[in-house]
Amino acid sequence: MAPDATRKSEHSAESHDARAFQTHADDAPTVFRRYINIVAISIPIVVGLVVVLVIVRSLREPAAPTASSASSTSTPSSDNAPAAGSSQAGNVAPKAIPAAAPSTPASSPAVAVATTPKPTLAQAASTDVVVDLSADEARAMTISEVKPVNYADIRGTVVLEVTISKSGTVDEVRAVSGPAVLVPVSIAAVKKWRYRPYLINGKPVRFHTQIAFVFN
Secondary structure (H helix, E strand, O other), X not given: OHHHHHHHHHHHXXXXXXXXXXXXXHHHHHHHHHHHHHHHHHHHHHHHHHHHHHHHHHHHOOOOOOHHHHHHHHOOOOOOHHHHHXXXXXXXOOOOOOOOOOOOOOOOHHHHXXXXXXXXXXXXXXXXXXXXXXXHHHHOXXXXXXXXXXXXXXOEEEEEEEEEOOOOEEXXXXXXXXXXXXXXXXXXXHOOOEEOOEEEOOEEEEEEEEEEEEXX
């Protein structure tokens, strides 16, 4: 009896193992299908996330310059375009624009005295030049004089160079020497002086001279 019981138990165990193997074999396609379903569901989700990231990144990046703005930046102005086009087409050099002559500033009294010789009568009458007169010659042509006031009570001599206009007013004043405290009052006084017009061939001209104020 013992061998039969042993064979029966072995046979039942083998049957159980066969059924378990068959169960696992039957479950394998089901598991595979589940993986396929999970992958199929995950692909649209991943693609959607990628699209959202691309859109967000494109919104954050600055917009590239348009073709019209780039062309306007690289294209020369309309004023220079015809000249450039004609130069390239006909190989003709553009005409040179003459430079404007520098304006000549009004000559200062020092320059008129130091560098400009005394003009002749014909030159003074025909051109707008400054005639150099001595202090005595200019003093003889004064109409009215104003003496400076020595508020500081300082002694000294102030020498001024002045240029007189064609109408007899003082145009320019420059201090040559003297105490610095007395220079402002001397300039303020000499600007009020008036002269008769200096005539050459009946035409008034400007003249230049020196005036000295002695403060005792």
